[in-house]
Amino acid sequence: MTLLSALLLVFLVMDPLGNIPLFLVLLENVDPKRRRIILVRESLFALGFLLLFLYLGRYVLGMLGISQEALGIAGGVVLFLIALRMIFPQPGGMFGPTPRGEPFIVPIAVPLIAGPSALATVMLLATKEPGRLGTWALAVLGAWCASTFLLVSAESLRRVLRPRGLVAIERLMGMILMTVAVEMLLSGIREFLGA
Numbered sequence: 384m385t386l387l388s389a390l391l392l393v394f395l396v397m398d399p400l401g402n403i404p405l406f407l408v409l410l411e412n413v414d415p416k417r418r419r420i421i422l423v424r425e426s427l428f429a430l431g432f433l434l435l436f437l438y439l440g441r442y443v444l445g446m447l448g449i450s451q452e453a454l455g456i457a458g459g460v461v462l463f464l465i466a467l468r469m470i471f472p473q474p475g476g477m478f479g480p481t482p483r484g485e486p487f488i489v490p491i492a493v494p495l496i497a498g499p500s501a502l503a504t505v506m507l508l509a510t511k512e513p514g515r516l517g518t519w520a521l522a523v524l525g526a527w528c529a530s531t532f533l534l535v536s537a538e539s540l541r542r543v544l545r546p547r548g549l550v551a552i553e554r555l556m557g558m559i560l561m562t563v564a565v566e567m568l569l570s571g572i573r574e575f576l577g578a
Contacts, residue, residue, distance in 0.1 A: 395563065397498075401556065406537050407541060422531070433497050434520065456571035462560060
């Protein structure tokens with residue numbers, strides 16, 4: 384996997400365009416001047432979690448006795464389920480109902496930006512090719528920068544793309560993510576079978 388493909392994968396898994404409606408709902412009762420501050424703060428927390436899982440995730444997996452093949456298969460299943468929800472949205476949003484007020488870490492940093500699929504994806508990158516941690520860190524940083532830019536621009540994007548445009552882009556990203564999920568699943572199964 385190249386730096387660009389890893390960056391694109393992490394970006395798709397973070398799903399910033401699909402999360403824009405959720406962020407707008409979560410922050411609708413927050414003073415507009417505070418929204419950007421909150422989004423940047425939460426994005427920094429999310430980046431911290433992503434890098435923590437990138438660098439330490441494989442050690443946690445080792446302590447738990449989880450194989451690389453099992454992580455690949457589980458990551459593929461989780462990505463597939465996330466992609467299904469992107470293509471066929473649920474009434475309560477991707478992660479269900481969200482609380483009101485000014486959020487702190489939950490639910491914006493985790494699970495919306497650094498969700499289970501993003502954390503599993505960076506752990507999978509690190510366990511598959513641990514010698515390329517610097518490349519994977521650059522991919523995470525690039526995806527995070529692009530995601531944070533889109534989230535900070537959420538109000539403007541909502542006006543430009545309108546709700547239908549946001550839904551169309553989220554579904555397109557879901558289709559791309561679904562193919563990545565199937566490839567991860569098949570790769571994990573191939574590795575398990577020793578093919």
